[in-house]
Amino acid sequence: MSTSTTLNFESLGNVVTLAGRFVGVFILVIFAFGPILQVLETVAVRWGFLLPDWATLGGYAVVAAVVTVGYRGSIDDLTVFCVLTFAGSLVVGFVFGSFHVESSWLAIGREFALFVGVVSLAAAVAFRSDWRAVFRSDEST
Amino acid sequence: MTRFTRRRLLAVAGGSFVAGAAVRPSVVRSTQRFDAGVHVWPGPHGDGRGTGAVPETTGPTEATVAWEYEYRAPSVSAVPLALADETLIVGDRDAMRGLEPTDGSQRWSYALPHPFADSTRPWRNAVQLPPWIVDDRVIAVFDTNVCALALSNGRLQWRVQTNTNIDAALVAGNTVVFDGRISGTNALWALDTETGVERWMDTTDGDRRLPIAATDGRLYTVRYGDRWSVAAHDLETGEIDWRESLEGRPLASGPRAAVTDDGLYVGAESLVALDRDGGQRWRADLGTAFGRALAVAHELVFATDVDASEVVALETTTGDRRWSASVSNLARPGGLSVDADTVYASTTDGFRALEVETGEERFRFDGASSANGDTDTTTSPTASGPVIPTVDRLYQSVGNRVYALEGRA
Numbered sequence: 001m002s003t004s005t006t007l008n009f010e011s012l013g014n015v016v017t018l019a020g021r022f023v024g025v026f027i028l029v030i031f032a033f034g035p036i037l038q039v040l041e042t043v044a045v046r047w048g049f050l051l052p053d054w055a056t057l058g059g060y061a062v063v064a065a066v067v068t069v070g071y072r073g074s075i076d077d078l079t080v081f082c083v084l085t086f087a088g089s090l091v092v093g094f095v096f097g098s099f100h101v102e103s104s105w106l107a108i109g110r111e112f113a114l115f116v117g118v119v120s121l122a123a124a125v126a127f128r129s130d131w132r133a134v135f136r137s138d139e140s141t
Numbered sequence: 142m143t144r145f146t147r148r149r150l151l152a153v154a155g156g157s158f159v160a161g162a163a164v165r166p167s168v169v170r171s172t173q174r175f176d177a178g179v180h181v182w183p184g185p186h187g188d189g190r191g192t193g194a195v196p197e198t199t200g201p202t203e204a205t206v207a208w209e210y211e212y213r214a215p216s217v218s219a220v221p222l223a224l225a226d227e228t229l230i231v232g233d234r235d236a237m238r239g240l241e242p243t244d245g246s247q248r249w250s251y252a253l254p255h256p257f258a259d260s261t262r263p264w265r266n267a268v269q270l271p272p273w274i275v276d277d278r279v280i281a282v283f284d285t286n287v288c289a290l291a292l293s294n295g296r297l298q299w300r301v302q303t304n305t306n307i308d309a310a311l312v313a314g315n316t317v318v319f320d321g322r323i324s325g326t327n328a329l330w331a332l333d334t335e336t337g338v339e340r341w342m343d344t345t346d347g348d349r350r351l352p353i354a355a356t357d358g359r360l361y362t363v364r365y366g367d368r369w370s371v372a373a374h375d376l377e378t379g380e381i382d383w384r385e386s387l388e389g390r391p392l393a394s395g396p397r398a399a400v401t402d403d404g405l406y407v408g409a410e411s412l413v414a415l416d417r418d419g420g421q422r423w424r425a426d427l428g429t430a431f432g433r434a435l436a437v438a439h440e441l442v443f444a445t446d447v448d449a450s451e452v453v454a455l456e457t458t459t460g461d462r463r464w465s466a467s468v469s470n471l472a473r474p475g476g477l478s479v480d481a482d483t484v485y486a487s488t489t490d491g492f493r494a495l496e497v498e499t500g501e502e503r504f505r506f507d508g509a510s511s512a513n514g515d516t517d518t519t520t521s522p523t524a525s526g527p528v529i530p531t532v533d534r535l536y537q538s539v540g541n542r543v544y545a546l547e548g549r550a
Contacts, residue, residue, distance in 0.1 A: 045297065092161070096162060096165075106336060107338075114157060114158070117155075
């Protein structure tokens with residue numbers, strides 16, 4: 001019994017790992033970046049375009065691919081960042097209210113500013129704090 | 142050393158939240174006005190009062206076609222004309238178009254893109270209601286979307302999405318009011334026409350209320366139910382001042398009303414006159430197929446009785462009939478409009494121009510029948526809209542065309 005090709009299990013493992021990472025990041029991105037993609041859609045409408053549904057999924061996939069390839073930090077930090085961004089968007093929507101109106105530059109700018117605020121706050125907590133120590137005191141000692 | 146320090150991120154977050162809090166809806170919303178505006182014919186029946194009248198204007202005394210415009214795809218549910226000084230707004234089935242009033246050439250068009258459209262499925266959001274012109278923008282309803290377009294070039298300025306079809310929209314001053322459904326509850330919604338920002342929302346009783354007329358800071362609505370009722374709202378807050386139940390059936394094709402300093406005139410199976418505080422003054426029975434066409438000017442209410450093929454003029458104070466004129470081929474629902482000395486009654490092939498004081502025919506336009514070919518102008522609500530009178534031209538939508546008519550001034 002012999003085979004003419006040999007499987008490179010290490011490469012295969014890397015591909016599977018990358019694919020799994022992509023799927024995980026994709027899910028996180030949907031949560032975290034949904035609000036900003038809605039803002040971008042309203043910008044498109046303002047310019048006379050209405051994006052089809054698959055374009056939204058495509059947008060998520062592109063962002064997830066960029067993050068999967070480009071992000072070299074801890075996946076735990078990324079998870080916390082995305083969850084905080086999602087939760088923050090909900091809280092901000094409740095606290096600051098919504099214009100209901102779309103495609104007015106004022107409303108677009110406001111939504112964008114609030115999203116930047118949420119992202120900044122989430123990043124400050126997720127990437128720049130010792131948040132692990134809160135939950136895993138044994139690791140910090 | 143990274144640029145994204147925690148301190149900087151927190152500063153950005155704080156700044157963003159302060160900016161978001163500062164740009165509240167109440168801050169950016171324009172100051173509410175209740176004036177009728179400056180445009181010649183800003184809505185389907187004139188201004189927000191719905192009187193269908195320009196009593197200071199003396200129109201031409203005969204009608205020859207200056208130009209005609211054929212719809213790309215006639216709308217199925219809109220009476221589609223509004224007129225500003227420089228632009229005639231036309232509602233096609235899936236696009237708003239701005240025409241040059243002097244020669245009918247198209248200056249711009251706007252179609253709200255459909256999210257599921259592609260090269261094989263050229264779907265569009267349909268124009269559902271007549272356009273309104275307010276200040277320098279056009280208010281248009283595409284399916285479930287209320288949009289503001291620039292009057293000069295048709296570019297989208299803002300859009301508000303609802304999750305149900307909109308049955309009626311009315312512009313009063315710089316406020317557009319329409320019926321909508323929010324989280325399963327019927328609501329009356331008022332938006333600032335300049336920014337699209339909400340002014341108020343009224344969900345009283347959870348009833349479906351349709352705006353029908355407005356003047357002097359007061360909005361009038363109709364509610365459908367076992368019985369139908371008219372209500373008066375404060376246009377600043379949406380709160381109901383009074384409501385009055387009326388007898389008879391409401392019209393399936395939608396309400397028609399006009400308001401003046403004297404009172405409110407509402408058309409259904411019959412024509413009912415109410416005073417501004419809701420008391421019923423008189424009621425005129427005009428047959429079972431009351432045409433829904435209505436105009437008020439010169440202390441007269443003009444209405445059509447389609448069963449009897451008549452246009453009638455009633456005294457606004459008593460409802461007594463001053464004159465009636467036989468007009469064949471009255472359009473249904475059609476339209477009536479009035480200028481200084483003429484009443485224009487829409488017919489299936491054009492209109493009849495009648496003397497205001499006597500009802501005698503002055504001139505007519507019936508040239509639309511041949512141009513429209515086999516178009517069934519008796520069934521489509523857009524078959525024959527009201528005539529828009531100006532000093533030198535008359536504009537009318539008949540069947541699948543828009544006509545500009547001129548004659549001796």
